[in-house]
Amino acid sequence: MILDTLDHVARYTGMNSVLDAGLEYLSKAAATGLADGRYPIDGERLRASVTTSPTRETEAVPFEAHRRYIDIQCLLSGSETIYWMPREGCVVRQEYSAEKDIELLADGRASALILRPGMFAVFFPSDAHKPGCYSARQEEVQKLVIKVRVTSRVT
Secondary structure, three states: OEEEEHHHHHHHOOOOHHHHHHHHHHHHHHHHOOOOEEEEEEOOOEEEEEEEEEOEOHHHOOEEEOOOEEEEEEEEEOOEEEEEEEOOOOOEEEEEEOOOOEEEEOOOOOEEEEEOOOEEEEEOOOEEEEEEEOOOOOOEEEEEEEEEEOOOOOO
16 A cells, blocks of 8 residues: 655555556646546556545445555545555455456455645555545545556555
8 A cells, every 4th residue: 555645656666567657647647636537547457537526434435445446545625534554354244346347345444535626546456445535524535546457566
């Protein structure tokens, strides 16, 4: 898992060429702003979406993990808490769906990450995460999520 500001995106390049392309897209897209919607970048290897939605109560959001994609999540407006914990040892709540590339997991001992505009987080297949939770209160947030296809061992 990576948590940092957009000013430091370049620090994380060099691990994987598709991840590098996702981080490059992140830098450009976050600076220019995007409307809500889906943005194809490189077929199934790399795609982005922008959504505006309210944050939710922590108890209403399950932990999730992905196997085929790395998530890059960047907050464009608002404030949200994302809970993180290692995927290893988690209890499965809902079996993995290959179609949706998601597995839902039971709560465990997690760390809270507070994202504000200009911050991003990268979640690898080894990371369970619970996005979209309240920070101080419920609010509308706009978020850019980039899905990066895992092409080599980057976990």
